[in-house]
Amino acid sequence: EAQVTQNPRYLITVTGKKLTVTCSQNMNHEYMSWYRQDPGLGLRQIYYSMNVEVTDKGDVPEGYKVSRKEKRNFPLILESPSPNQTSLYFCASSFRGGLANYGYTFGSGTRLTVV
Amino acid sequence: AQTVTQSQPEMSVQEAETVTLSCTYDTSENNYYLFWYKQPPSRQMILVIRQEAYKQQNATENRFSVNFQKAAKSFSLKISDSQLGDTAMYFCAFMKPPGGSQGNLIFGKGTKLSVKP
Numbered sequence: 446e447a448q449v450t451q452n453p454r455y456l457i458t459v460t461g462k463k464l465t466v467t468c469s470q471n472m473n474h475e476y477m478s479w480y481r482q483d484p485g486l487g488l489r490q491i492y493y494s495m496n497v498e499v500t501d502k503g504d505v506p507e508g509y510k511v512s513r514k515e516k517r518n519f520p521l522i523l524e525s526p527s528p529n530q531t532s533l534y535f536c537a538s539s540f541r542g543g544l545a546n547y548g549y550t551f552g553s554g555t556r557l558t559v560v
Numbered sequence: 561a562q563t564v565t566q567s568q569p570e571m572s573v574q575e576a577e578t579v580t581l582s583c584t585y586d587t588s589e590n591n592y593y594l595f596w597y598k599q600p601p602s603r604q605m606i607l608v609i610r611q612e613a614y615k616q617q618n619a620t621e622n623r624f625s626v627n628f629q630k631a632a633k634s635f636s637l638k639i640s641d642s643q644l645g646d647t648a649m650y651f652c653a654f655m656k657p658p659g660g661s662q663g664n665l666i667f668g669k670g671t672k673l674s675v676k677p
Contacts, residue, residue, distance in 0.1 A: 478664075487564075487651060487667035503664060535605060548595050548653075549665065551605035 451552035468536030475541040477519040566668035583652030
């Protein structure tokens with residue numbers, strides 16, 4: 446089944462403890478992106494990647510890192526999480542040529558709570 | 561910068577009736593894409609419908625249709641014969657043509673739709 450898989454679905458952590466949210470897609474998509482969703486703000490892009498070893502900042506990149514060493518994986522790294530990073534996170538992917546036609550395929554989301 | 565505005569934070573509709581969700585956007589681009597995404601309580605983001613700005617014909621997908629008014633920068637979603645399964649948060653989103661750009665979807669804040677039996 447074609448899908449974007451995020452792990453974990455839920456995570457509670459403490460301030461300052463490094464964490465990684467994994468994202469993997471099995472559709473050979475070039476484009477991958479991370480969004481965060483906050484009440485009353487909709488979804489906002491954190492980072493995106495147009496292909497392996499090509500990443501760039503989105504609208505809200507502060508406090509996050511990403512890497513794209515393989516085409517299928519695009520992990521989101523929080524080196525020193527803070528409470529303002531408590532949010533619902535989505536990974537998404539698409540064929541570069543199909544992004545406008547089909548939009549993104551989204552993962553199921555990761556609910557992160559930083560205490 | 562592009563912005564997307566959904567002016568109705570919450571709406572409700574009776575089952576089998578029709579409801580329209582509003583969306584306006586601001587851009588200086590001439591070519592772009594518009595989307596409606598549905599987010600049910602499961603949190604999954606599901607693409608409902610899309611529209612290319614250069615197409616004058618309004619997009620339709622089964623019970624879902626849009627009213628795209630380019631000059632007014634308006635992109636409303638009409639749901640006909642509402643079903644209980646339509647209960648969800650609905651997000652309007654804007655995207656510039658991706659070619660080389662960040663492929664960023666600019667989302668509105670969402671409209672929470674409740675379908676009542």
